[in-house]
Amino acid sequence: MAASAPISKTIYLGPFVHSTSLTELEISEQGAIGVDEKGVIAFVERDVAHDGVDEIKRRNQGWENAEVVSVEGNGFFFPGFIDTHTHAPQHPNTGLFGKTTLLDWLQTYTFPMEASFASLQKASTIYRNFVSRTLSHGTTTCAYYATIHVPATNLLADICLARGQRALVGRVCMNSDLSPEYYRDESTETGLRDSLESINYIRSIDPAGEIVKPIVTPRFAPSCTPDCLSAMGRLAKETDTHIQTHISENVNEIAFVAEMFPAQDSYTHVYDTHGLLTPKTILAHAVHLSPEERATIKQRGSKISHCPASNTAITSGCAPVRTLLDEGHTVGLGTDVSGGFHPSILENVRQCIWVSRHLALQTSDAAKLSTEEALYLATRGGAAVVGLEDKVGAFEVGMEWDAQMISLGTANEEGCPDGAFEDGPVDVFGWENWTEKVEKWVYSGDDRNTVAVWVRGRLVHRTGKFMGARGAATP
Amino acid sequence: MAASAPISKTIYLGPFVHSTSLTELEISEQGAIGVDEKGVIAFVERDVAHDGVDEIKRRNQGWENAEVVSVEGNGFFFPGFIDTHTHAPQHPNTGLFGKTTLLDWLQTYTFPMEASFASLQKASTIYRNFVSRTLSHGTTTCAYYATIHVPATNLLADICLARGQRALVGRVCMNSDLSPEYYRDESTETGLRDSLESINYIRSIDPAGEIVKPIVTPRFAPSCTPDCLSAMGRLAKETDTHIQTHISENVNEIAFVAEMFPAQDSYTHVYDTHGLLTPKTILAHAVHLSPEERATIKQRGSKISHCPASNTAITSGCAPVRTLLDEGHTVGLGTDVSGGFHPSILENVRQCIWVSRHLALQTSDAAKLSTEEALYLATRGGAAVVGLEDKVGAFEVGMEWDAQMISLGTANEEGCPDGAFEDGPVDVFGWENWTEKVEKWVYSGDDRNTVAVWVRGRLVHRTGKFMGARGAATP
Numbered sequence: 001m002a003a004s005a006p007i008s009k010t011i012y013l014g015p016f017v018h019s020t021s022l023t024e025l026e027i028s029e030q031g032a033i034g035v036d037e038k039g040v041i042a043f044v045e046r047d048v049a050h051d052g053v054d055e056i057k058r059r060n061q062g063w064e065n066a067e068v069v070s071v072e073g074n075g076f077f078f079p080g081f082i083d084t085h086t087h088a089p090q091h092p093n094t095g096l097f098g099k100t101t102l103l104d105w106l107q108t109y110t111f112p113m114e115a116s117f118a119s120l121q122k123a124s125t126i127y128r129n130f131v132s133r134t135l136s137h138g139t140t141t142c143a144y145y146a147t148i149h150v151p152a153t154n155l156l157a158d159i160c161l162a163r164g165q166r167a168l169v170g171r172v173c174m175n176s177d178l179s180p181e182y183y184r185d186e187s188t189e190t191g192l193r194d195s196l197e198s199i200n201y202i203r204s205i206d207p208a209g210e211i212v213k214p215i216v217t218p219r220f221a222p223s224c225t226p227d228c229l230s231a232m233g234r235l236a237k238e239t240d241t242h243i244q245t246h247i248s249e250n251v252n253e254i255a256f257v258a259e260m261f262p263a264q265d266s267y268t269h270v271y272d273t274h275g276l277l278t279p280k281t282i283l284a285h286a287v288h289l290s291p292e293e294r295a296t297i298k299q300r301g302s303k304i305s306h307c308p309a310s311n312t313a314i315t316s317g318c319a320p321v322r323t324l325l326d327e328g329h330t331v332g333l334g335t336d337v338s339g340g341f342h343p344s345i346l347e348n349v350r351q352c353i354w355v356s357r358h359l360a361l362q363t364s365d366a367a368k369l370s371t372e373e374a375l376y377l378a379t380r381g382g383a384a385v386v387g388l389e390d391k392v393g394a395f396e397v398g399m400e401w402d403a404q405m406i407s408l409g410t411a412n413e414e415g416c417p418d419g420a421f422e423d424g425p426v427d428v429f430g431w432e433n434w435t436e437k438v439e440k441w442v443y444s445g446d447d448r449n450t451v452a453v454w455v456r457g458r459l460v461h462r463t464g465k466f467m468g469a470r471g472a473a474t475p
Numbered sequence: 476m477a478a479s480a481p482i483s484k485t486i487y488l489g490p491f492v493h494s495t496s497l498t499e500l501e502i503s504e505q506g507a508i509g510v511d512e513k514g515v516i517a518f519v520e521r522d523v524a525h526d527g528v529d530e531i532k533r534r535n536q537g538w539e540n541a542e543v544v545s546v547e548g549n550g551f552f553f554p555g556f557i558d559t560h561t562h563a564p565q566h567p568n569t570g571l572f573g574k575t576t577l578l579d580w581l582q583t584y585t586f587p588m589e590a591s592f593a594s595l596q597k598a599s600t601i602y603r604n605f606v607s608r609t610l611s612h613g614t615t616t617c618a619y620y621a622t623i624h625v626p627a628t629n630l631l632a633d634i635c636l637a638r639g640q641r642a643l644v645g646r647v648c649m650n651s652d653l654s655p656e657y658y659r660d661e662s663t664e665t666g667l668r669d670s671l672e673s674i675n676y677i678r679s680i681d682p683a684g685e686i687v688k689p690i691v692t693p694r695f696a697p698s699c700t701p702d703c704l705s706a707m708g709r710l711a712k713e714t715d716t717h718i719q720t721h722i723s724e725n726v727n728e729i730a731f732v733a734e735m736f737p738a739q740d741s742y743t744h745v746y747d748t749h750g751l752l753t754p755k756t757i758l759a760h761a762v763h764l765s766p767e768e769r770a771t772i773k774q775r776g777s778k779i780s781h782c783p784a785s786n787t788a789i790t791s792g793c794a795p796v797r798t799l800l801d802e803g804h805t806v807g808l809g810t811d812v813s814g815g816f817h818p819s820i821l822e823n824v825r826q827c828i829w830v831s832r833h834l835a836l837q838t839s840d841a842a843k844l845s846t847e848e849a850l851y852l853a854t855r856g857g858a859a860v861v862g863l864e865d866k867v868g869a870f871e872v873g874m875e876w877d878a879q880m881i882s883l884g885t886a887n888e889e890g891c892p893d894g895a896f897e898d899g900p901v902d903v904f905g906w907e908n909w910t911e912k913v914e915k916w917v918y919s920g921d922d923r924n925t926v927a928v929w930v931r932g933r934l935v936h937r938t939g940k941f942m943g944a945r946g947a948a949t950p
Contacts, residue, residue, distance in 0.1 A: 094918070125889070128889070129890050129902060313829070358793070415600050415601075415603020431567075441570075443817075447900070
């Protein structure tokens with residue numbers, strides 16, 4: 001599964017499902033998608049009979065010797081998920097937040113764990129584990145916060161490149177008193193130097209940025225002094241780099257920002273003043289923005305990462321996703337581990353639907369997000385947030401094959417006397433239509449249903465259920 | 476695993492975790508629990524060294540030849556979960572609700588599926604599958620709604636008895652026009668006759684009600700004519716049977732009840748008038764009750780099943796669990812499949828915490844339920860809802876061994892290069908304390924972590940990870 005191994009021309013045969021717009025999900029029951037040696041989708045055929053491999057090869061010149069990967073049983077291909085916001089070093093803290101809310105949770109759980117990434121050995125264990133976890137949940141692109149440590153951050157980029165997972169990897173910049181003395185940048189100057197060092201390293205291992213890219217990562221306004229924020233804005237501009245940070249997650253945090261930055265009249269204005277709102281900026285949370293702030297963000301072309309599991313778990317609030325979408329914002333989903341309690345975007349698809357329903361209970365039914373909309377946010381929406389909307393998130397000619405093969409269990413006709421459910425949590429009884437099968441996956445599925453994952457045509461994760469590719473001789 | 480096979484005296488060795496009160500969770504790191512041939516807990520020892528089996532046997536006379544079941548690795552024993560409200564025939568509809576809310580969802584998904592249980596073959600497939608599913612999630616006691624069909628309802632009781640899962644099994648009674656002509660009781664008389672037939676059958680197969688018991692099940696007020704409700708109230712009284720129904724789930728439903736029953740001034744009053752509020756009554760949902768209604772329910776001693784996943788999924792509302800608890804109500808958790816999207820009580824432990832946080836966002840922090848409180852609702856709370864508080868829900872001498880062995884994964888020190896996570900979703904890195912291990916299970920665990928399940932000392936579910944019991948000769 002090494003990212004550098006050559007790949008063969010492959011025809012992916014079977015049902016495929018993807019978003020064609022925010023509200024429309026295409027379910028093509030008999031598909032054939034040809035992916036070339038560069039991982040680029042060369043053709044997408046629909047209504048292809050399952051026995052027609054030879055014919056498909058014949059009518060696509062040069063594909064006679066292509067390998068074939070077929071969906072087995074109750075399965076389908078789905079675009080890889082895009083996680084637009086997560087903290088890789090917090091993986092071991094997943095599920096630990098007890099009774100805390102944002103600011104005390106940082107001091108209790110987050111900072112001590114992140115500080116320990118001064119040890120490269122610890123970083124290696126946790127980062128390798130976490131990248132495996134996110135891949136196993138079908139995440140083909142991930143925007144990672146690392147820690148303040150350059151070596152550990154660079155190691156995370158190495159791991160993503162080696163495993164073949166698309167990633168934006170950010171050394172965290174934080175120099176204010178909010179962070180404990182044992183875990184912060186010494187000064188604006190050292191923070192700037194370290195961030196630049198990590199950017200240069202990541203660009204050296206993947207010069208074209210095809211798999212891994214650096215991202216300037218001022219943690220959030222309260223973690224940075226004004227001159228540090230300005231330095232990060234300049235750094236991103238000078239190096240033409242993405243930016244990620246947090247915004248307006250929690251009411252106490254917003255009050256704190258107002259106190260720390262009296263010269264600016266809003267949280268958004270703080271970032272804007274320091275040159276941090278660009279079309280390549282990912283703003284996580286955006287729960288409590290004012291209409292004026294949203295207008296500024298829209299005008300700057302910055303993107304929003306909605307993190308529903310986290311917002312619920314640490315009682316931050318319900319981000320008004322319907323409003324953001326209606327206003328034309330670009331929105332994707334983020335797991336926000338470990339504020340979020342799960343590294344799976346599929347779990348966050350569900351959580352984003354639940355959050356929208358809680359919002360609907362307080363406002364109007366218009367707030368509700370549909371299954372189709374939530375899946376769009378998890379794929380095409382997320383792709384647009386990380387600037388990859390032309391490359392990933394759907395199955396179109398010219399896009400790259402970032403995909404997962406979903407396989408659903410089959411309920412035994414004789415019931416299940418021995419209680420073994422090795423195929424995972426979804427029971428398909430046989431009478432469901434395709435829309436219902438997809439819904440069953442969305443509402444009950446987990447990593448056991450993601451049996452194979454590809455990035456740019458390369459197999460980057462598989463379970464024992466995946467049968468592999470068949471050679472040209474076995475149609 | 477047959478429910479009738481004899482069991483051996485067994486010592487369960489290793490950490491155990493259970494609720495000692497609503498707010499306190501005991502974590503005993505080195506426990507030894509002796510369970511006799513009747514499945515009753517004979518002794519509970521704490522602070523026992525792992526190598527002290529012989530000594531434990533010596534100081535408990537008559538236990539020299541007991542078998543030993545040890546927790547392996549990062550595991551612990553936990554009481555079996557109590558599901559106080561679920562609909563077994565709706566299992567195949569799990570995850571299917573699309574854009575509906577309660578009343579149209581019933582017509583679109585629920586009634587057609589339930590009607591098909593006229594076929595015993597279909598009922599057999601689905602019920603066997605579902606009982607296996609609930610057992611696999613650690614549910615040792617379950618209050619099931621079946622359908623209106625006597626043979627299929629009785630079959631469900633047969634399956635629970637054969638598998639050894641404690642169950643309350645209810646033939647659904649519904650005779651009003653709300654239900655379609657193709658799926659309702661013909662009249663009050665036929666409904667009464669059929670419910671009585673099912674009660675008699677279930678009592679014939681388990682006369683002492685040690686595993687399965689009947690439960691009178693008027694679906695909910697809108698499904699029944701007033702004389703039908705009265706007949707059900709009388710039936711429950713005459714046969715001294717439990718009662719289960721729904722109450723105050725959704726605002727439209729409440730308005731509908733007010734219209735249908737103009738003689739009563741509240742939903743609660745409807746049930747009370749017809750003799751349906753007894754100490755053996757389980758009321759599911761209770762989302763929008765007035766203070767007066769809550770006072771009546773409290774006075775009658777009826778119990779409440781909180782179904783958070785369902786309430787969120789079909790946008791019913793946030794049940795005020797803190798208020799209910801403060802007022803002294805008895806509250807347990809229900810999965811409410813398929814309004815609820817998951818047959819797992821552990822998922823509903825999480826969902827009940829999330830719902831409480833959404834309520835806290837609208838009211839005050841006091842609404843938040845802690846991890847400890849949610850686990851109490853899932854075990855001792857649920858046990859009290861179904862009238863088994865003296866028998867199950869915790870590990871105390873004289874209670875019965877309804878338990879699950881939880882086993883958490885161990886994160887590989889070398890990371891996870893091949894992406895295989897066969898031990899399930901929880902990563903334990905080795906530095907976590909016991910409270911943190913339990914939290915990781917609560918917030919990230921799933922059925923893969925429930926490696927063995929017992930009811931009354933009998934093994935009723937196991938995965939390949941469970942090592943089984945050791946005989947007396949191998950201490």
